[in-house]
Amino acid sequence: MRGEKRRGEEMMQLCNLTVEDKNQLKLERLQSTLNRACKNVPFHRNRLIESRLLPENIVSLTDLERLPFMERSHLGIHYPYGLFAVPLRDIVRIHTAPGTGTNPSISGYTKTDLMIWQKLVARSLESAGVTSMDILQINLPPGLANWGRDYKDGAENIGASVIPNSPLSLAKTLMVLRDYKTTTLVTTLAFAEQLMEHMFENERNPNEFNLKRVVLVGEAVGGDQIRNLEEHLHVDVWLNYGLSEVPGPAIAFECISHCGMHINDDHILPEIIDPVTREVVPAGQAGELVLTTLSARAVPLIRFRTGDMARLLTAPCECGTPLMTMEWLPERADNMMIISGIKISREQVKIYLKDALGVSNPLCTMKKIRHGGTEILAISLVIDDLLFSDEIKNLQKLMVNTSDQLAELVGVPVKITLTEQKPDGRDLLEK
Amino acid sequence: MLRIKNLKCSYGSIMAVQGVSLSVREGELISIIGANGSGKSTLLLAVCGLLTTWEGEILFKDQNLKGMSPPAIVRQGISMVPEGRQIFSPLSVMDNLKMGGYTIYRKGLKKQVLQDFDMVMELFPILRERADQLAGTLSGGEQQMLAIGRALMARPSLLVLDEPSMGLAPKIVEMIFEIIKNLRQEGVTILLVEQNARAALKIADRGYVLETGKMVLQGSAEELLVDDDVKRAYLGRDYGNFYDGRD
Numbered sequence: 001m002r003g004e005k006r007r008g009e010e011m012m013q014l015c016n017l018t019v020e021d022k023n024q025l026k027l028e029r030l031q032s033t034l035n036r037a038c039k040n041v042p043f044h045r046n047r048l049i050e051s052r053l054l055p056e057n058i059v060s061l062t063d064l065e066r067l068p069f070m071e072r073s074h075l076g077i078h079y080p081y082g083l084f085a086v087p088l089r090d091i092v093r094i095h096t097a098p099g100t101g102t103n104p105s106i107s108g109y110t111k112t113d114l115m116i117w118q119k120l121v122a123r124s125l126e127s128a129g130v131t132s133m134d135i136l137q138i139n140l141p142p143g144l145a146n147w148g149r150d151y152k153d154g155a156e157n158i159g160a161s162v163i164p165n166s167p168l169s170l171a172k173t174l175m176v177l178r179d180y181k182t183t184t185l186v187t188t189l190a191f192a193e194q195l196m197e198h199m200f201e202n203e204r205n206p207n208e209f210n211l212k213r214v215v216l217v218g219e220a221v222g223g224d225q226i227r228n229l230e231e232h233l234h235v236d237v238w239l240n241y242g243l244s245e246v247p248g249p250a251i252a253f254e255c256i257s258h259c260g261m262h263i264n265d266d267h268i269l270p271e272i273i274d275p276v277t278r279e280v281v282p283a284g285q286a287g288e289l290v291l292t293t294l295s296a297r298a299v300p301l302i303r304f305r306t307g308d309m310a311r312l313l314t315a316p317c318e319c320g321t322p323l324m325t326m327e328w329l330p331e332r333a334d335n336m337m338i339i340s341g342i343k344i345s346r347e348q349v350k351i352y353l354k355d356a357l358g359v360s361n362p363l364c365t366m367k368k369i370r371h372g373g374t375e376i377l378a379i380s381l382v383i384d385d386l387l388f389s390d391e392i393k394n395l396q397k398l399m400v401n402t403s404d405q406l407a408e409l410v411g412v413p414v415k416i417t418l419t420e421q422k423p424d425g426r427d428l429l430e431k
Numbered sequence: 432m433l434r435i436k437n438l439k440c441s442y443g444s445i446m447a448v449q450g451v452s453l454s455v456r457e458g459e460l461i462s463i464i465g466a467n468g469s470g471k472s473t474l475l476l477a478v479c480g481l482l483t484t485w486e487g488e489i490l491f492k493d494q495n496l497k498g499m500s501p502p503a504i505v506r507q508g509i510s511m512v513p514e515g516r517q518i519f520s521p522l523s524v525m526d527n528l529k530m531g532g533y534t535i536y537r538k539g540l541k542k543q544v545l546q547d548f549d550m551v552m553e554l555f556p557i558l559r560e561r562a563d564q565l566a567g568t569l570s571g572g573e574q575q576m577l578a579i580g581r582a583l584m585a586r587p588s589l590l591v592l593d594e595p596s597m598g599l600a601p602k603i604v605e606m607i608f609e610i611i612k613n614l615r616q617e618g619v620t621i622l623l624v625e626q627n628a629r630a631a632l633k634i635a636d637r638g639y640v641l642e643t644g645k646m647v648l649q650g651s652a653e654e655l656l657v658d659d660d661v662k663r664a665y666l667g668r669d670y671g672n673f674y675d676g677r678d
Contacts, residue, residue, distance in 0.1 A: 010651075021456065024434055028452045028639075032646045036660075039647070055645070056450030059437045090659040111657040112650065295650065297660060 007119055007126070014266060014322045022322065026269060027061055029294035034058055034067075037300045040085040043078055044302060064271065064292065065280055070304045072100050072334075072345075075245055079103035086110055086298050095146040097245045098411055100336075100345040107246035108298040114153070116295050117248055120264050121154025124253030127262070128215055128238040130184050132159030135210075137182040139173055139191055140165050140217070143342035143411030147217060147242060147249040151186045154250065160184070170198055170373075181210040185235075188218045188341035189225060194373035196232045206234040215240055217249055218341015220308075220328040241328055243291070243306060244343060246299045251291065252326060255319040262323040267295045270324060271303070272312055275333035286311040288333035289326070307334030307343070339368050339412045340375045349379070349410060356405045357398075359386050369415070376413045379406075383418045432457045432620055433478070433509075433589055438487035440473045447473040449644040450487070455589065455622050460615040462631040462652070463624045464661065465641035471624045472514055474641070475593050478622075479511045480504040491589070505534055510587035514594045516578040520567030524558055527566050527577055531584030544584070551580040554610070572603035579610065589620045596627045608634055632656050 017025070034055035037044040047068045048054065057063065075083065076099040084091070091108040099105040109117065130136060136155045140148045148165030155162045163180060174195065176182065185192070192214055199206065213236045214229060226237045241261055242249030251268050252261035263270050272287040273280050281287045289310040293301045309329040317325055337344045346366055353362050363382035368375055381387075381402075389395050399416045406414040433455040440448040448470040455461045465471050476482035478489060480501040489496040491507055499507070510531075519527050528551060529536075532544040552559040555576040561569060566577055575595055582590055592611065596604040604627065612634040615621055625631035632638050632652040640648035640661055648660055655661050 020434070021454065024436070024452065024454050027436070028454065028646065028649055031450065031452055032648055035642075035645045035647050039642075039645075056437070056439070059450070086660060110659065112654045115654055115657065116650075297648075297658065 007122060010119075011123070015320065017322065022266075023061055025266060026294060029267075030061065030064065030269065030292065031055065031058060033292070033294055033296070033300050034302070036085050036297070037302060041083055041300075043074065043083055044300075061269075064269065064303070067303050069278065069290065070302055072105070072245065072305070072307065075099060075105035075107075076101040076103040080106045081108070083299050084108055085300055091298055093149075095246075095248075097146065098143065098342075098345070098348065098409075099245075100348050102348075102351055105245045109247075110297045113247070113297050116267060117150060118153045118157045120267060121150050121248070121250045122157040123264065124240055124250035125151075125154055125158055125160070125184075125215070127253050127255045128184075128213055129236075129256070130155065130158055130160055130213075134158075134160040134183045134212075135163065135181055136160045136184040136186065137163040137177060137180070138165040139185065139187040141188065141191070141340045141342060141412065142167070143340070144188070144218060144244060146244065148186075150248045150250070151215075155184075170194065174198065174204075177211065178209055183210050183212045184215065185211060185213075186215045186217065189216050189221050190340040190370075190375040192216060192229055192233070192237075193225075196229060197373050200232070206232065209233075211235050213238060217242060219338045220330040222330065239328065241308075241326075243304075246301055247293060247296050252328070255317060255321060257318040259315075259317050259319075260313045260325040260327045262317065262321050262325050265324045268293055270310075270312065270326065272310060272326075273305075275305075283312045283314050286329055305333070307332055307336055309333055337366065337368055337377070339377050342412055344377060344410055344412065349377070349406065352406055352409045353379070353381075353402070356402045357387060359384075362387075371415070374413060376415050377406075377410060379414060379416045380419050381416055383420065432492060433622065434488075434490040435474075435478070436488040436490075438474065438477060438485060438489065440470070440477050440482060440485045442473075447644050448477070448485075451641070451644070451646050453639050453646065453649070455620060457588075457620055458615075458618060459636045460611070460621040460623065460634060462628075462635035462638040463622070463641060464626070464628040464631055464638060466626070468643070469641040470644040471641055472593055475511065475591055475622075475624055478504075478591060479509060502534070505585055505587075508586075508588035509591060510582035510585045510589070511591040512575075512578045512582045512593065512595060514597060516574045518566045518569075518574050518577050518581070520565065522566055523563050524566055524569070524577055525562045527581050528558075528584050531581030534585050543586075547584050547586065551583055554583070555580055570603075571599050572606065575599060575603075575607055576610070579607075579614075583614075583619075587619070589622060590614065591622045591624075593624050594626060595623070596625060596630065604630065628661060629656070632661075 038048055038055050051068050090110045092111050093109040095107045097105040138148045138151050152162050152164045215238045217240045229237050238254045240250050241252035252263040254261055269292040271280055271290040273290050275288040289306045289308045291304050309331045310326045313325040313327055335346050365380045367378050369378040403414045403416045436452045438448055438451045463471050477485045480499055532547055536544050557573055558580055595607050608630050623631055632655050635652040638652050638655045639646055
């Protein structure tokens with residue numbers, strides 16, 4: 001209850017701030033983030049030196065544009081602790097995300113980081129109407145298990161009863177959902193749809209459930225899909241935006257008026273850039289979302305290119321929030337695919353495929369398919385002389401083994417099909 | 432109320448404050464903590480007009496303090512309790528307080544000054560007992576109370592305290608912090624500079640951590656109290672070995 005009061009007070013204070021006060025708050029946090037990053041992380045320091053900048057040259061929020069970008073690949077290059085801005089003994093939690101190259105992305109959290117993060121997740125859940133009277137169930141795929149922990153913490157902070165993320169069968173999940181009288185489900189679109197289909201196939205009436213709302217994470221979901229879920233499950237659907245690397249979920253969330261997503265810009269500063277020219281675009285124009293953390297202690301992000309497409313909305317929201325608002329667009333600015341809410345790097349899959357098959361340049365195409373309600377990464381692998389075997393059994397074994405290996409590495413189910421060599425031998429992936 | 436942006440203060444070629452931004456909003460108690468030489472006191476000197484060669488922006492109630500003399504800044508509503516108290520030792524307690532009320536007296540508000548005497552005496556009953564005693568004969572704690580009382584006599588909208596716990600016994604420090612906390616509850620806006628990080632954060636709403644002239648952290652007092660970086664900044668210890676203790 002104390003946490004609730006404090007959060008309420010903080011939001012009230014934020015509402016009472018003038019535009020100048022809010023910008024001052026952001027500037028102060030940005031400057032100290034830069035000071036910490038430059039002092040403790042050689043990567044940030046060197047990049048600032050390369051740009052002929054010192055932290056004290058950043059004297060206003062518009063100066064943010066002068067700083068170099070951070071790419072997702074930097075997290076893998078500096079694996080494991082290269083981007084940490086505090087000594088390891090300050091770290092109380094370590095998360096791993098798949099990354100884009102051979103190395104995963106590691107993020108760490110200090111006690112203060114977790115405290116702030118818990119507050120932000122709680123803020124997003126409260127905005128969806130979650131209170132201490134709710135029973136909140138988390139169902140996220142293994143690739144988003146980190147978010148599961150954050151939602152658990154955030155919901156506990158509100159005082160809701162939490163059923164944490166655990167690997168259960170669909171039937172068991174449904175049983176828990178019904179018997180435990182879950183009111184709020186935090187999950188991905190893929191699982192929500194699977195649940196909906198399963199319920200209808202088994203002739204279960206949504207009225208048997210106490211479910212009031214579904215918080216969807218992992219991908220931008222279209223209006224039609226949301227309406228479909230709302231109608232069939234008799235729930236309200238709320239979208240949350242997060243990063244699976246650092247710092248976590250609930251960076252942006254929907255409020256009661258569903259007029260876009262409010263960004264926790266008192267802790268994470270958004271920019272929208274043209275993904276090609278890398279210039280900041282005028283407010284209202286679509287582009288790639290770039291995020292800068294303002295309060296993260298362990299792993300500060302400075303102008304991190306998310307690969308997600310969004311647009312900042314300028315019209316004030318009916319809910320009177322002091323936070324910035326964005327529209328999350330389904331397109332992507334990078335070459336990643338989203339399967340069950342998890343971002344999959346095509347380049348990384350290809351690296352894994354190379355290692356699994358032991359060939360230098362496997363030719364393949366990738367796409368997302370749905371099978372029995374589950375989203376699957378389908379890889380169509382071109383069989384060449386190196387991989388070919390005249391025994392079907394061997395080829396089958398190759399497909400199954402490689403699928404299993406890849407599924408474990410990527411964190412989503414993988415299905416490999418074999419196809420004949422393309423006459424021109426082009427690398428289909430590059431296409 | 433107070434908004435500082437990109438403040439730079441130099442002593443000759445040494446830059447003691449290197450582009451610091453901070454703000455104090457009405458009714459808040461803000462603590463600035465940091466080790467010796469981190470630039471805390473220099474920052475306060477700039478705010479109070481005692482240091483004039485600074486760059487950047489200091490706005491108090493939307494008015495730029497650049498070029499203003501210390502008396503003009505006091506008239507604007509900023510009162511300082513300086514480091515080491517700096518009371519007028521050869522003067523009596525009463526006269527020290529009168530000096531604090533000078534700006535109000537000059538405005539011809541004698542009645543107000545008398546009311547303020549009572550207010551300070553009520554806040555610090557010991558000063559009433561010692562009213563005619565020379566200030567130099569007071570104990571450290573009493574002198575600190577006198578210094579705070581003197582600053583309050585100017586009816587400040589922002590009370591600035593520089594190291595109020597310095598040189599005092601732990602029991603007295605506790606008492607002084609209790610007094611500061613009570614002042615805040617009565618609606619006085621306070622900017623507190625302290626080396627005693629824990630005690631300062633415990634009574635503060637928000638805190639800032641300065642390290643060698645740079646702001647490295649800020650946040651709610653609750654967040655900073657659990658932050659190990661605060662301890663490092665306060666102890667002036669460097670980053671050390673990354674794997675320290677986790678090899």
